[in-house]
Amino acid sequence: METVRRLRAMASLCRQSAAYSPDRSWKLLAEAEYWEHMASNALLEHFKDCTAGSNDLAA
Template sequence: MTGSAILENVRRYRAIASLCRQAAAFSPLQRVSLLTQADEWEQRAVSEIEEYFDAQDSPIPARPSGNVN
């Protein structure tokens, strides 16, 4: 997956989390559930970014150098 696709996913996840927090402000009966969902979406965004940067930091495996006869 490309960096721009990952950043788009993160943007979407954070937008959903924001909507959950906004809804929680206006729905006292569902507040706990909505805030839990917001935390889950935010964690999904963080995980996606972490996986992306972990992959970027991984050393590139060296190609085997063999002579072709």
């Protein structure tokens, strides 16, 4: 879960930077989208790992 927090923090920094750099905002917002995508993937993997562990216990 720490990984998800760090990835979302990176996305937040990109969005904040975009607010202060209008000339580069398109690039920074695209980068924020990338970090959010990575965070979603990491969260999905985390929950897959959690549910796989609970399925092993049930069997």
